[in-house]
Amino acid sequence: MGVTIKDVARAANVAPSTVSRVVANHPRISEKTKQRVRKAMEQLGYHPNYQARSLASKSSQTIGLVMPDSTDRIFQNPFFPEVIRGISKIAHSREYAICMSTGETEAELYDGVVRMVQGGRVDGLILLYSKINDRVTNYLKERDFPFVMVGKPHTDMDAINHVDNDNYSAAKEITEYLIKKGHERIAFVGGSPDMVVTIDRLEGYKQAITQASLTLHNEYIVREKVLREGGEEAAIELMNLPNRPTALIVTDDMMALGILRVLNEIGVNVPQDVSLISFNNALITEISQPPLTSVDIQIFQLGYQAGKCLIEKLEQPDEPTKRIIIPFKLVERNSCANYRASTQKDVKKKK
DSSP states (O other): OOOOHHHHHHHHTSOHHHHHHHHTTOTTSOHHHHHHHHHHHHHHTOOOOHHHHHHHHTOOOEEEEEOSOOSGGGGGSTHHHHHHHHHHHHHHHTTOEEEEOOOSSHHHHHHHHHHHHHTTOOSEEEESOOBTTOHHHHHHHHHTOOEEEESOOSSOTTTSEEEEOOHHHHHHHHHHHHHHTTOOOEEEEESOTTBHHHHHHHHHHHHHHHHTTOOOOGGGEEEOOSSHHHHHHHHHHHHTSSSOOSEEEESOHHHHHHHHHHHHHTTOOTTTTOEEEEESOOTHHHHSSSOOEEEEOOHHHHHHHHHHHHHHHHHOTTOOOOEEEOOOEEEOOSSOOOOOTHHHHHHHHHO
16 A cells, blocks of 8 residues: 555644645645655655645646747747746646646647636746737636736736836846947847837837937847747848948847858858857857856746746735846847947958
C-alpha cells in the first residue's frame, strides 16, 4: 500500500487537514509548518493525487499561455522560450502545470482560448503579448477570467494585471545615445503597428528625435514581422533610400540578425558605415558578427513575475491589480560607432 496523507501527518506531527492545506499551498499555513510537512513528504516519497485534488477543489492547477500567434516560426525568436522559462520556474515551484494555446490563425487561437476557459482546463492565463482590439483580451475581460499580460494593456491599464518594461523610455534613451554619437539620420525598425510594444518604442524614438531638433523622416520608420526575414526586408528597404540612415534602432534581436546579413551581403560595414542597436539582449547578440549592442529587458524576469502575479491572483482573488515594471539596461558591444562625415562617401563607393 502506498504512502497516505495520514502517514505524512504522523511524520510531521500535524493533522491530516494541515497536510492537505500545505499541498494546496494555503496562505494561512506558516512557512515553518510547510517546510516540515514537505520534508516529511519527501522522506516518505509521498506524491499528491492532483487529479483528485482538482475534482475536489474545482481547480485544474494549470496555467494557460497564449502566444501572439502559434505558428512554428514564433519559436525561432529566443524571446519566447526565455519568457516561458521564467513562467515555468515559478509555476513548478508552486506546483502548477502549463498548457499552451495552439492555432495557425488568430481565429484558431481565439477558439483555442475559449475551449481552455470553458472546458475548465486552466485556472488562469498569461498573454505573452499586448495589442490593440485583441479578441482574446476582450473575451477574458467580459468573462472576468483571471489573466496577466506580458506587455502594457492598450486600454484599462488600471484593471488588467500586467508586467512590462518602460519601452517608451528605453527607446528614447537609446535614440539619445545614438544622437550623442553624432547620428542625425536614425531609422526605427519595429514590429506590427497594432502591438503596444511597437507603439511605445516608436513614441520614445520620435520624442528623442523631436527634442534634439532633428528631422523626423517617415521613410526611416519601417514595420515588419519580428523575425529574421522581417529584418532582411527592412534592411533592403532602408538601404535603397537615396539618403540612407547612419544608424538603426531595431525592436528585436532576430530582426537585427536579418539586417546584419543583408548589410554584409551588400558590403555595408557595421559599425563603420551603419550603427545598429536592438532589443532583448538574447544570447545571439553576444555571438553575432559584430556582437550587437542591445537593450537587456530581462526576459526571464518578465515571465517569472507574470507567473507569480497570476498565481497570487488565483490564490488570493481579492489581490489588487498589479502593474510590474521590469528595469532595462543598455548593453554596449561593438555595433555602434561615432558618426563620421566620410562614412556616407565610403558607402556610396561600395554601391
